[in-house]
Amino acid sequence: MKNKLIALIARSVEACNGKGLLPEVDLSRIEIEVPANPEHGDYASNVAMILASQAKQNPRKIAQSIQENLDDSEGILERTQIAGPGFLNFVLKDDLWRNVLRDILEQKDRYGCVPIGKGKKIQLEFVSANPTGPLHIGHARGAVVGDVLSNLFEAEGYAVSREYYINDAGNQMNNLGKSVWYRLRELTGEKIEFPDNCYRGDYIKEISGDIFRKEGGRCLGENEETTIQRFNEIAGAVILDGIRQDLKDFGVTFDCYFSEKELYRENGVGRLLDDLKRQGFIYSDGETLWFKTTAYGDDKDRVVIRKNGEPTYFAADIAYHANKFSRGFDTLIDIWGADHHGYIPRLQAAIQALGRDKDDLKIILVQLVNLLRAGEPVAMSTRSGEFVTLREVLDEVGKDAARYHFLMRRSDSHLDFDLEVAKKQSNENPVFYVQYAHARICSILRMAQERGMSLPDFAAIHPALLAEPEERTLIKMMARYPEMLEGAVKTLEVHRITFYLNELAGMFHGYYNKYKVVTEDAALSSARLVLVEAVRQVLVNALKIMGVGAPVKM
Template sequence: MYAKIQLKKLLQAAISKLGLSWPEKANIEPPRDLKFGDLACNVAMMLSKEAGKNPRQLAQEIKEILSNLESPLEKIEIAGPGFLNFTFKKFYWLEIINTIAEQKDRYGASTFGKGAKVQIEYVSANPTGPLHIGHGRGAAVGDSLTRIMRFAGYDVSTEYYLNDAGIQMNILGESTWIRYQNLCGVKASLEEHHYQGEYLIETARQVFEEHGRALLDMDLDHGISICRKMAMDVILNGIKEDLNLFRVEHQHWFSELSLIQKDKVSYTLEWLQDKDLAYEKDDALWFKSTDFGDDKDRVLKKSDGSLTYFASDIAYHQNKFDRGFELAVDIWGADHHGYVPRMKAAVQALGKTENSLQVILVQLVNLQREGHQIAMSTRAGKFVTLKDVIQEVGIDACRFIFLSRKSDSHLDFDLEVVKRKTMDNPVYYVQYAHARICSLFAKAQEMGITPPTDDTLVLNGLDTPEDIELLKKLHDFPETVSSSATNLSPHYISFYLMDLAGCLHKYYTVHSVLKAESSELIQARMTLFQAVARVIRNGLNLLGVYAPEKM
C-alpha cells in the first residue's frame, strides 16, 4: 500500500479511538526538510478545538495509539505547534520493487475511477484549414488525459465535435469557389474575411479535376456548396491523418450539422421554453442563464431566425448526457474562457450538476526559432502546421513539450531548443534517463554480468540516501496518476517524470552500479534501476511518448 494512503488509514484508526473523525483540511505531505522524516501531518492541529485539547497534547495521544499498532512506522515525532512527523522502516520502501516487478506495465494503474463514464472532447477545430501548433497542444492534452483516466479506472470515450454548419463553413465554400474560378481563368479576388491560405488552391484544383468547368454553369449557391463540401472533406481527411500521425485517438466524430438536420436543436429550445428556462424578447429567444450564475441571459435564436452557436452547444451537451456520460470534459482554447459560465449554466438547466461539465482551457503556443517569434494567422494563411512541427522536431519532443506545463499557462516552443540533445531539454532529460539504464544493462551483458530476473531480485544494500530517494519517488507514481486524473492535469505526469529522471541522474553521479563493492550490491542496484526504467516507460506511455533504449 502506498505511503500516504496507508498512513492516513493508520491515523483514521487512531483518531477514531479518540471519538474523532478525519477533518477535511487535514493533509499528509513530505516535510520541507527530510531530517523531519518521510511524511508529516497536521491532523492534531485540525482537531484540537473539537477535541478540546492542546494540539501537542492531542498529537501525543495519537502517537501513543499508533505506537501500539502494528505498522511499518519506525519513528513518530511531534514538532512545532503539533505536527506529527513519521519515518517509515527501510523495508517498507524496498517492498515497492516487488510490487513493480509483479505489476509491470500496470504499475500505477488503479480502480480509482470506479468505471465512471467520461467523455473527453478535444481539438474540435473548424475544418477550415490544417491543424496548427495550437491545435497540437490541445490534442496532446486530450489524448494524454484519456490515457491517464483510463489507467486510473475510468471508462473514457473520446470525441471530436465537427463544426460543419454555420458561417465559417460558408466562408470556406466561398474561398474555395474563388480559387476554383481563378483556375478556370475567371478573375475573382479574395476579400479580407475569406481564408487566404494557399492550401485552398490545391483543394480548388481537386474540384476542377472532378468537375472541370461545369460549376461555372451551375447556380451560384450550388457551385459554392460543392466547393464547400469538397474543401471540408479534403481538410478533414488531412486533420485525421495529422492526428493519427501524432498518436491521437478520436473514437467518435460528431457532426454539428446532424443536430440541426435531426431537429435536435429545435427540440432542446422547445424543452427549455417548456421548463420556463427560455423566453422571447425583441423577436429573439433568450436563455435564462442568470438563473444559474451567469452574468447575463444569452441569445439562443436571433431576431432573423438564425441559431447561435450556443443553441447548438446546448443541444450537443444534452446529447452527451443522453448517451449516459456522467462527466463531460471539454478542452477549449483559452480565448473561450468567457464561454465557460454560460455552458455551466446550460448544463445545470439540463438537470445536471455544475461539475458534470469540466472545461480545460489551453493557452496558445508561442512558436519561436532561436528566441524569435514566428507570426501566425489562420485566416491570413500564415501559420506553421502541426505536421510541419512534427516533421522538424519529432512526435515525442512535440508531445512532451506540450505537456510539460499546465495547459492554461503560456508556452514558448522554440523549435531549435526542442531539437537540442542536452539536459536542458526536458524530453531529452527524461528519455535519456531510460536510455541510460538500457545502456547500463547492455554494458552489463558485455561484462558477463547476469541481470536480475523477477525471481532473483536482490535488495540488500539499498540503504543510501539516494536509494531511499529513488524508492520514495517510485512509491509516488500511483498517487501521481490518480491525482492527475482527478485534477484533469496531464502535466502532473511530466513533472513527476522529470523529478524521477533527476533522481536517477543524481544517483549516477554519486554511486557506481556495475563497479560496486560486491556482486550482491551490483545486483541490488540493477534491480532498483529495472524498477526505475519500468516506471519511466509507464509514465511516458501515459503522455504518448516513447521510451528509447538508445539516444
C-alpha cells in the same frame, strides 16, 4: 500508504477519546504529506495542529498523546517523532519501502494505476478545430493536453471516450466553399478580387488546383449557390482528412468525430428547444428566442434563435451536450482555448437546465500558445493564411519533443513556443534528459545480460543491500508515483507527470554517476539491477501516459 497512516492516526485519536485525553473532534481535515526535508521523516501529519484549536490544548501535547496511543500492530513504523510546532513525523521501516520494488516488477505496466474511476464513463472533447484549414501549432497544445488527460483517466480505471466536434454547419463552411470558388474563377482566367472573409492559405489553392485538373472549365457549374455548397463539402472533407492524419502522426486519435450536422437531423435542435421552452427556460421577445441563462448565474440571457429564424451556435451546443449526456457519460470534459472563457457560464447554465449537476461538465482552459521565432512574435491567423502548421512542427521538432514541450507547463499558464529553440535538438530539451535515463538503464541491462547476468526476481535478491541514501530516495520517489498520478487526475493537471519524470530521471542520473550497478559483487549487482529495472518501468509507464517514446538506444 497515506491511507494506512491516516487510519492509524484515527484509531489513536479514538483511543485518546476513550481515555479522556482528547475531546470528540472532527478528523476530516487530517492530512499526511511528504515533507520537503528528509530529516522530517517519510511522512508527516498536521493532525495535532488541526486538533489544537478544537481541543484547546497545546499541539505538541496533543501530538504526544496521539504518538503514545498509536497501535502499530502491523509493524510498519520504524519510529515516530514530534517536531516543530506539533508535526507528527513518521519514519517507515526500510523493508516496507523496498517492497515497492517487488510491486513494480510484478505489476509492470499496471504499476501506478489506482482504479479510482471504477469504470465510470467519461468523455473528453478536444481539438474540435473548424475544418477550414490545417491544424496549426496553437491547436497542438489542446490536442496533447486532451490526449494525455485521456490516457491518465484510462490508467485510473475510467471508461474514456475521446471526441472531436466538427463545426461543419456554420457560416465559416460557406466561406470555405466560397474561397475555393474564387480560386477556381482565377484558374479559369477570370480577374477577381479575393474577399476578406475568405481563406487565403495555400491549401485552398491546392484543393482548387486538384478540382481544376479533374474537371477543367466546367468545374464552376451552372448555379453559384449549389457549386459553392459542393466546394465546401469537397474542401471540408479534404481538410478533415489532413487534420486526422496530422493528429495521428502526433499520436492523437479519437473514438468519435461528431458532426454538428447530426444535431439538426430530424429537427433535433428544434425539438430540444421546445422541451426547454416547456420547462420555462426559453422565452420569445416577438422576434427572437432567448435562453434564460441568468437563471443559473450568467450575466445576461442568450439568443438561441435569431431574428432571421436561424439557430445560433449556442443552440446547437446545448443540443450537442444534451446528446453527449444521452449517450450515458457520467462526466464530460471540454478542453477549450482560453479565449473562449466567456462562454463557460452560458454552457454551464444550459447543462443545469438540462437537469444535470454543474460538476458533470468540467471545462479546461488551455492558454493560447505564444508563437515566437528567435524571440520575435509571429502573427497567426487561419484566414490570412499566415501560420505555422502542426505538420511543420512535427517534421522539424518531432513528436516526442513537441508533446513534451506542451506538457511542461500548467495548461492555464501562457506558453512561449519559440520555433528556433524547439527546432534545436540540443540538450536544452528536457525530453532527451528523461529518454536518456531510460536508454541508459536499457544499456546497463544489456551489458549485464552480455556478462551472463539476467534480471533477477525480487525474491532472489537481498533488498537490504540497497542501503545507500540515494537508493532509498529513488525507492521513495517510485513509491510516490501512484499518488502523483492520482493527484494529476483529481486536479486535471497533466504537467505534474512531466515534473515527476524530470525529478525521477535526475535522481537516477545522479545515482548512476556515483555508484556502479554491475560490479564484482554478485549479490549487490543483483539488487541494483532490480532497482534500475524498477526505475525503467516507472519511466516507461509515465512516458506512455504522455504519449512520448521510451527509446532503448538514442
